[in-house]
Amino acid sequence: MRSIAKKIGVTFANRDLRDFGAISFRDIPFLAIGKHLDQSHIKPPSKASGDGQKDLEDRLKGLGYL
Amino acid sequence: MNKLFGKKPAPQKPIIVVSGLPRSGTSMMMKMMAEGGLSVVTDELRSADEDNPNGYYELEAVKQMSAGNVAWLSDAGGKVVKVISALLEHLPSEFSYKIIFMEREIKEILASQQKMLKHRSESSQVDDAEIEAQFKKHLSVIKPWLVRQPNMEVMYVSYNDMIRDAAPFSQKIREFLGVPLDVSQMARIPSRDLYRNRKVNG
Numbered sequence: 001m002r003s004i005a006k007k008i009g010v011t012f013a014n015r016d017l018r019d020f021g022a023i024s025f026r027d028i029p030f031l032a033i034g035k036h037l038d039q040s041h042i043k044p045p046s047k048a049s050g051d052g053q054k055d056l057e058d059r060l061k062g063l064g065y066l
Numbered sequence: 067m068n069k070l071f072g073k074k075p076a077p078q079k080p081i082i083v084v085s086g087l088p089r090s091g092t093s094m095m096m097k098m099m100a101e102g103g104l105s106v107v108t109d110e111l112r113s114a115d116e117d118n119p120n121g122y123y124e125l126e127a128v129k130q131m132s133a134g135n136v137a138w139l140s141d142a143g144g145k146v147v148k149v150i151s152a153l154l155e156h157l158p159s160e161f162s163y164k165i166i167f168m169e170r171e172i173k174e175i176l177a178s179q180q181k182m183l184k185h186r187s188e189s190s191q192v193d194d195a196e197i198e199a200q201f202k203k204h205l206s207v208i209k210p211w212l213v214r215q216p217n218m219e220v221m222y223v224s225y226n227d228m229i230r231d232a233a234p235f236s237q238k239i240r241e242f243l244g245v246p247l248d249v250s251q252m253a254r255i256p257s258r259d260l261y262r263n264r265k266v267n268g
């Protein structure tokens with residue numbers, strides 16, 4: 001995000017957005033002015049993963065990571 | 067003011083975090099960081115074994131962050147700690163983090179996890195196709211979450227590309243972290259000898 005904003009004369013570019021994921025129209029103003037994206041509407045990953053979260057946690061416990 | 071209220075000041079330097087899915091090359095990256103000259107935050111409780119011959123570089127307290135065990139982070143500024151992606155959301159917001167997020171072909175991750183489960187005499191209740199879908203979903207939610215955290219900067223590193231040629235990655239990591247690192251030593255760590263879970267071999 002910062003690298004985009006630092007480029008003089010560039011208000012918005014769709015490159016370097018590969019890892020943003022779920023980019024929305026609400027993010028564009030923040031990107032354009034080089035501010036951190038709005039996080040008010042986003043849940044923590046464990047709450048956003050849905051029904052499969054328990055399976056995921058069981059796998060991580062089995063591997064010794066939880 | 068901090069002294070007056072007995073509050074420990076936040077570390078000046080960002081805490082360096084190596085993250086990713088389990089078996090995505092996080093331990094290898096931790097070793098690279100150590101060889102590069104960074105101090106590693108680890109208790110070495112989990113010792114090297116056939117799954118990680120060079121060690122795990124883990125800290126038991128990381129697993130307890132969700133229960134409030136975060137005091138140790140006050141002394142972690144400028145040091146590197148391993149936190150798997152599922153636990154990143156428990157990193158306290160009062161510190162800043164530079165995160166090296168390891169990525170690897172998902173089939174290789176699953177193959178490696180299956181070997182590890184077997185070595186640990188654990189069995190999986192869910193088949194790999196379902197777990198693959200869950201891991202993909204997990205990554206699809208954690209990346210948007212990460213990019214919206216004002217105290218976290220993330221660099222994604224491909225394990226598969228790094229195994230082929232680690233030198234440019236080592237240089238980029240040094241630039242991202244903005245700390246002196248011995249990149250030539252770092253680049254020596256990724257080894258094809260450790261690359262045992264390619265899709266072709268299962």
